Amino acid sequence: MSPSANFKRQTVAATLADALRERILNQELEEGSALRQDALASEFGVSRIPVREALLQLEGEGLVVQVAHKGYTVSVLSCDDIRELFDLRALLEVDLLRRALPRMTDEVIAKAWSIVETFDDRLKHKAEEVNWGVLNWQLHSTLYAPAGREQTMRMLQSLHRSADRYLRMQLKIAQRSNDRARSEHARLVALCEQRDGVEATRLLNEHILTARDELLDFLITRTNGSNGVDDKSKDDRQFR
Amino acid sequence: MSPSANFKRQTVAATLADALRERILNQELEEGSALRQDALASEFGVSRIPVREALLQLEGEGLVVQVAHKGYTVSVLSCDDIRELFDLRALLEVDLLRRALPRMTDEVIAKAWSIVETFDDRLKHKAEEVNWGVLNWQLHSTLYAPAGREQTMRMLQSLHRSADRYLRMQLKIAQRSNDRARSEHARLVALCEQRDGVEATRLLNEHILTARDELLDFLITRTNGSNGVDDKSKDDRQFR
DNA sequence: GTTTTGGATATTGTATATAATATACGGATG
DNA sequence: CATCCGTATATTATATACAATATCCAAAAC
Structure with a gap:
């Protein structure tokens, strides 16, 4: 086991979820802003499928909100x-x-x-x-x-x-x-x-x-x- | 608004999530049993994408558990x-x-x-x-x-x-x-x-x-x- | 002038196809 | 006999392609 071996056991979707979570937490993505699947996919150089799955996970954490057929937005807390x-x-x-x-x-x-x-x-x-x-x-x-x-x-x-x-x-x-x-x-x-x-x-x-x-x-x-x-x-x- | 108009505003993934949730709650799917995406997809006559998304939502609810590259199982509570x-x-x-x-x-x-x-x-x-x-x-x-x-x-x-x-x-x-x-x-x-x-x-x-x-x-x-x-x-x- | 309606465009949702990973099995090797 | 290794198979993960839905804008209708 080489110590530096940083094998990506993770899935792309999970990595994306981490990246997006961090962006939301550090305000890079403002609350209420729309998350365009296509834009995120091309930015990270992946397809939209793992993007969607990452967003679904973040929805479970309450960080984004989905409206069917309209998309995801960063959740807004009153x-x-x-x-x-x-x-x-x-x-x-x-x-x-x-x-x-x-x-x-x-x-x-x-x-x-x-x-x-x-x-x-x-x-x-x-x-x-x-x-x-x-x-x-x-x-x-x-x-x-x-x-x-x-x-x-x-x-x-x-x-x-x-x-x-x-x-x-x-x-x-x-x-x-x-x-x-x-x-x-x-x-x-x-x-x-x-x-x-x-x-x-x-x-x-x-x-x-x-x-x-x-x-x-x-x-x-x-x-x-x-x-x-x-x-x-x-x-x-x-x-x- | 016709009273019987039961427009499916829902997405397939959401419908699947409901169906699978009910199966889990009524023991039709036993705890610990594996959920094969292919089988579910063909049973419901849909592709595997909405199946995966439904499972992701159920994971957020704690009803199923995922292991990367291995699949989902009905969660087991001690x-x-x-x-x-x-x-x-x-x-x-x-x-x-x-x-x-x-x-x-x-x-x-x-x-x-x-x-x-x-x-x-x-x-x-x-x-x-x-x-x-x-x-x-x-x-x-x-x-x-x-x-x-x-x-x-x-x-x-x-x-x-x-x-x-x-x-x-x-x-x-x-x-x-x-x-x-x-x-x-x-x-x-x-x-x-x-x-x-x-x-x-x-x-x-x-x-x-x-x-x-x-x-x-x-x-x-x-x-x-x-x-x-x-x-x-x-x-x-x-x-x- | 306001409202409505149609289609053009953008975006999401789903299906199909391909790649990556895990599991099972059998044979080679010690 | 046990272990290791490679290959075949099953299954998941992702990419690409297509379908459905929403949004926008301009022209028609009133």
């Missing part, structure tokens, strides 16, 4: 949708943490600490915000893994990705939120280390709901400014 | 998975009901009562159990709709469908569970009518967790008998 997203996260994650804590080994704690350190390193080196969401998911999923709840984790990862799309907007601007999140992460891992379930779940809940409120504040101010999250206005720019 | 399914339902549904209750109109209550009556009618006429799950979802979704939580509802419907597959096994045999569910439904709607949030959510939680325990008991006894839910044994019958 402020209410975003609020629901974070409320759901809080509900699921608190439950996961509560179940995980009794089974949490020292190895898990150690891994969590190392991810928290990575956050700090990243901040020091002014690294791009690209993988903030990935790191965040790594930390959270590490803490929840001992719960042994695979289905919940799959659902939650979708929610994290959807949330990530909007968090990235905010993180580009609001360094404060970033700092707060990092310090809360450290406190959270510390509480887990002490096996203080009550305080850990309480902090986690606050952590998520505070992120929710800060994000909504950010989005509302920006929307009032001018562009941004469609606040209910049914714009028709999704189809040419 | 007892732990089923337990998780119902725990998740309880978590989400209690939250939904709590949010829905303050906004619940008399119309919603009336609709809920009518569905409860339909349950009773169905029982009297010894109707087939086919649409038990549909009715159950109608009742529950009616009660939760005022919460205005579309994303949660989509996720929950998937969970209900997955659960339905196993509940159907049980309902064929255990009339007792059926009776209990119906009486609990009536009590639940009554509590909603009185706007007794505390008792309603408590009953709902119990309702779901009792169903969970009865189902697990049923599955475990049946498994010990002989066939049934694969209790962790990694059988290899999914691919020829």
Whole structure:
């Protein structure tokens, strides 16, 4: 097994799904914009079949929306949708943490600490915000893994990705939120280390709901400014 | 608009997804069995493309599982998975009901009562159990709709469908569970009518967790008998 | 002037054909 | 006898070709 052997076990459709997901999360593809199968196919040098299958997968993740015979558009979340997203996260994650804590080994704690350190390193080196969401998911999923709840984790990862799309907007601007999140992460891992379930779940809940409120504040101010999250206005720019 | 005009606005792939979903839910397609694209295509008289797209959608719903270059199989849920399914339902549904209750109109209550009556009618006429799950979802979704939580509802419907597959096994045999569910439904709607949030959510939680325990008991006894839910044994019958 | 209607164009949906990958089997080799 | 390897077969994955549907625009009708 040569170490560099990066055999593409994946299918083209799966690779495309990854590429398109990243584009959606980093705003390269704006919310509401139409995804033309032909254009994507020729751009990636493939046929439309794997493009369609990639889009179908992304639809399952809630990142795109399909209308039969009209096509796919990047999904648009209203402020209410975003609020629901974070409320759901809080509900699921608190439950996961509560179940995980009794089974949490020292190895898990150690891994969590190392991810928290990575956050700090990243901040020091002014690294791009690209993988903030990935790191965040790594930390959270590490803490929840001992719960042994695979289905919940799959659902939650979708929610994290959807949330990530909007968090990235905010993180580009609001360094404060970033700092707060990092310090809360450290406190959270510390509480887990002490096996203080009550305080850990309480902090986690606050952590998520505070992120929710800060994000909504950010989005509302920006929307009032001018562009941004469609606040209910049914714009028709999704189809040419 | 002629009343009988049943224009197929749907796509073939969507129709196939519906057909296959029903087959999975009613055990016509056993858990773990392989889904051969060619066979399905020729059976339905279509090409393999819409078959693949239908399977992709079902994968998003958790009803089938794909392995690249090997194919799709009907997903197999372990007892732990089923337990998780119902725990998740309880978590989400209690939250939904709590949010829905303050906004619940008399119309919603009336609709809920009518569905409860339909349950009773169905029982009297010894109707087939086919649409038990549909009715159950109608009742529950009616009660939760005022919460205005579309994303949660989509996720929950998937969970209900997955659960339905196993509940159907049980309902064929255990009339007792059926009776209990119906009486609990009536009590639940009554509590909603009185706007007794505390008792309603408590009953709902119990309702779901009792169903969970009865189902697990049923599955475990049946498994010990002989066939049934694969209790962790990694059988290899999914691919020829 | 507004609405309607027809067809031209763009785009999606499905069928057929080809390529890639996995599985099964049998024979060669030690 | 066990193991390895190559080939035949089955099945999936993708490309290309065709059909169905939607959108747009201009001309006709009122």
